[in-house]
């Protein structure tokens with residue numbers, strides 16, 4: 001047996017899922033369906049689109065319209081789906097590699113268009129599926145199988161990136177604060193425009209082991225210690241800001257939405 | 270007399286991967302791990318806060334029923 005929530009929104013025949021013990025993906029996915037349940041959306045009016053990666057396996061477990069696409073291209077598929085069916089609630093589930101490495105260009109242009117898609121990045125700071133290569137969000141100095149002596153790249157702040165590119169709702173949360181994820185996904189879906197929600201997750205198997213972070217519980221406790229809200233963060237000295245995870249709603253704005261603009265063109269003929 | 274609806278903790282052992290997240294973040298120390306699966310140690314202390322369900326990555330523990 002499973003809970004009512006899981007029974008209603010999951011393809012329960014596919015459980016247990018493939019994710020490792022203690023992987024954060026399952027926590028985020030439950031928070032997403034809880035948000036959808038809180039909003040009372042009809043399952044047939046929701047389309048979940050994902051790319052490739054451990055995180056992107058999420059779509060296969062859900063009982064909505066779901067599309068498991070190619071690596072980095074979830075947003076491109078989602079754009080087409082939203083264009084063809086503007087009434088659908090289109091939700092994209094993607095990893096840090098999927099959205100910021102191979103899919104980085106799709107991300108900035110989807111944000112620029114402000115198309116009504118809610119994107120949730122499962123950021124575990126690594127490529128989990130392919131065995132722990134460093135990603136654009138692996139913190140400088142941390143290790144991956146492709147950075148055995150430490151990563152020398154500067155890591156992306158994905159929320160800053162999404163905001164600068166034009167997203168109209170931007171927020172961040174962690175799996176420690178799973179209730180915050182629920183709230184942010186609700187807000188993201190309600191926003192008529194491009195919503196970007198970065199959820200900080202854990203990959204105990206690769207990122208954790210490579211960087212000696214301990215087990216899943218230790219890693220979640222680290223997220224708890226590192227999390228801080230924006231107001232408190234702004235008051236900190238520069239040295240103390242290092243290594244902090246700023247959580248909460250980080251940006252909100254209003255701009256014309258892409259499918260609405262397109263509809264105006266169609267109506268002009 | 271107990272007038273409010275009682276939800277009980279349900280465990281689906283088949284789904285549990287023994288990660289220990291629910292055990293560590295339960296505020297009342299209700300749970301433990303036995304033979305790599307979650308196990309109820311002290312049900313009387315449970316305040317039905319649902320934090321175990323919120324953070325279980327495998328949907329193996331949840332509040333529900335009577």
Ligand SMILES: Cc1ncc(C[n+]2csc(CCOP(=O)(O)OP(=O)(O)O)c2C)c(N)n1
Pocket residue numbers: 052053054055056071094095096097098099102122124126127128129130135
């Ligand atoms: C075009 C293409 N290039 C590379 C790959 C190999 N590949 C599969 S998943 C992945 C990275 C996954 O990382 P991320 O998106 O962060 O997801 P995670 O597995 O960590 O959840 C890569 C490089 C692929 N499947 N397709």
Ligand code: SF4
Pocket residue numbers: 018019020022023024025054055124128129202203204205206
């Ligand atoms: S490899 Fe990492 S991200 Fe992938 S399922 Fe395992 S813990 Fe999760």
Ligand code: SF4
Pocket residue numbers: 278294295296297298299300314315316317318319320321322332
């Ligand atoms: S409902 Fe709360 S108190 Fe009860 S077992 Fe779960 S986390 Fe512990």
Ligand code: SF4
Pocket residue numbers: 284285286287288289290291292306307324325326327328329330
């Ligand atoms: S959090 Fe879930 S999978 Fe992990 S030990 Fe508890 S019941 Fe089992």
